[in-house]
Amino acid sequence: MSDSSFAYSSARIRCLENKLLSGPVYEQMADASSTDDCFRILNDAGYAGITERNYNAVLSDELKDTYALIKNLQPNEKFSDLFLVKNDFHNLKVLVKSEISGRDGEHYLSENGNIPVEKMKEYVLNRDFSDMDPIMADSIKNAYEIYGKTQNGQLIDIELDKGAFNLMKKYAEESNSEFAKEYIKRYADLTNLKSFFRIKKMGGSMEFFEEIFVEGGSLDAYKFKDGFASDNPATVFKYTDYGKICETGMAGGFTLFEKLCDDFLTEFAQKAKMDSLSEAPLIAYIHAKETEIKCVRIIVSGKINNIPAEKIKERVRMAYV
8 A cells, every 4th residue: 555545544534533532521521410411511522412322322333434434544454354353253252152041142242343243143053154264263163162061151252352362463464564463462462461460369370361361462471470479460560561550550459450551552552643654543543433432431331320420530541632
């Protein structure tokens, strides 16, 4: 793809970035005196017509439009596909668990995957995964096999989560984008760090962590083994890229640590603001929009459940703009 093509796409993205929600808007929403006031602020900020009744559908459509936009700007690239992988695997989890439990999980399915929901249903119903990417096909087959031996639904999640990261890594490599490769590498590291901290806090074992450890990051399993053996695990990661967030976050609770991990990835994505001649701004914009939707959900859920404003703010992620 030529630099001139990316220059046009980047210019378009720069305009759209001006419409992203800012930190002050998040604060106004959290401080709103009522849920209705929160939605009024959201309406004024660009989410026209959003209400308590329809907000899940509106937010889902917003993401769908974002993925479609990126594909339209760069039709021969696959930057958005690696972001959609997690939705495909989410749908696989829902369909498989619905099947084994006999419960209808239709309302949990996401329309924002690479594979249409109806096609995914056919794959699972017919047990025919031949049209899937081999990584996804092997992952779902392994999940069924493991469940057949153990009857443990949690192991389905573990196997499919590993498959999702392997496929995301493959897509990043196929994109020939150094920014995408680095993004996925950091995403894997942060996912492993969050899993490690949660298990460590709960008194879990390295053996269980090894089962859920995802490949593709810069931190290998041995580093985490040292963390499990330490009374002060933050020191184990002191000289890695994640030293600061481990020092600050591991001294607090999981809510703080998870937020710092997500903010770390946003800070990395913000580096794309300095680049106007590559794919980086397009990838960063997808991250920014996904994070925005996550923040809106956190705030809206907090307001609906009458959670104090300060508690809501503790969970809201850093704004991209």
